[in-house]
Amino acid sequence: MKPTVLIATTSRWFPTARLAMALAHAGCTVDAVCPARHPLRRMRAVRRTHAYRGLMPLQSFARAVAAAQPDFILPGDDLATTHLHQLYDQERQRGEAGRSTCALIERSLGAPEGFPVVYSRTAFIDLARKAGMRAPRTEVIANLNDLRKWVAKVGLPTVLKANGTSGGNGVRVVHTLEEAEHAFRALQSPPLLARAVKRALVDQDKTLVWSSLLRRRSVVNAQEFVAGREATSAVACWQGNVLAGLHFEVIHKRDAAGPSSVLRLIENAEMSAAAEKIAGRLQLCGLHGFDFMLEAHSGNAHLIEINPRATQVGHLALGPGRDLPAALCAALSGEPVHAASKVTESDTIALFPQEWMRDPASEYLTSGYHDVPWEEPELIRACVGKRWKQKLPHPKENPAPSLSPVRLPRL
Secondary structure, X not given: OOOEEEEXXXXXXXXXXXXXXXXXXXXXXXXXXXXXXXXXXXXXXXXXXXXXXXXXXXXXXXXXHHHHOOOEEEEOOXXXXXXXXXXXXXXXXXXXXXXXXXXXXXXXXXXXXXXXXXXXXXXXXXXXXXXXXXXXXXXXXOOHHHHHHXXXXXXXXXXXXXXXXXXXXXXXXXXXXXXXXXXXXXXXXXXXXXXXXXXXXXXXXXXXXXXXXXXXXXXXXXXXXXXXXXXXXXXXXXXXXXXXXXXXXXXXXXXXXXXXXEEEEOOOHHHHHHHHHHHHHHOEOEEEEEEEEEEOOOOOEEEEEEEOOOOOOOOOEOOOOOEHHHHHHHHHHOOOOOOOOOOOOOOEEEXXXXXXXXXXXXXXXXXXXEEOOOOOHHHHHXXXXXXXXXXXXXXXXXXXXXXXXXXXXXX
């Protein structure tokens, strides 16, 4: 019998749609709880979608679980992971009535003792350093006085990071004390009500409303700056064991603080060992990501954070031991791994639409593997439409060059 996986996401960022395709191809039945107008709602790979309402997040997730009766839940963003942690606490307080939901969340994410660790950047790095891994010093910064003491002790540049953020949001690299103080105030401050209202009305995204109304301040962490190249890992875990993994060096990002757009597949023993050690310590289940800095002068891999959810590369099938959805579906079903055919022999992956949005004429769109989901034309159209809305051509300009040499469907 096919295992049922519920993809849970609070944002309309599209990589969860790619993951749904890969899971369905691997033999899973896929449901999704997601916001209105999410690409998941257009996809043939998804059996059924359930409404995510930002003003009632836990109720939305609980209703989706009750309706889908999934064997597993995969969070697609950090806020979704936080909601699942909160739902676990809520259901645990219900005793026997909440036992099945608690068991499902434990099976999907791992040991509940690790939930606070994956949410707190400082707690996670402390765990890694105590386990003997290379990781930069990280401390919680409560106020400007703490920040000044940190800069005096560690020096500049330094990195400031807010808990509960992802995709480069909530991260600032600062080079002066004045810049650090300004970034700290911005990262700690609750979302502006005007911003929360605009997102709720225009984007139908209500995730900021409660934080704005309740004036919730973010926890800000300072982390030592490591000069070097960014790298990232994505792994599929089952009961603390890594089943499959992908390790990449970041070649390009969509923008300085945004998601990666071009990656190069690498083998890195230090990154692999770090992922395996963390998975064992936290008894992780599901899909997780790890970010590293490859030190400029030595190449040593410094672990800088965990992404406790599916990442944007998790759908890629790149050979034995490198197909995360197939490995996870096999663990759920108890059957042997049936990995998909390797999608490319190229080590360079240009992620769609990130690299195309960064530079429609990018050489990587043709020299590397351009990861366009041709089998889901509605998903492509949604991505193409998003870019056109962001930067519409002048009426007198010919829009064709902006679509790059890569063939894409007409809107």
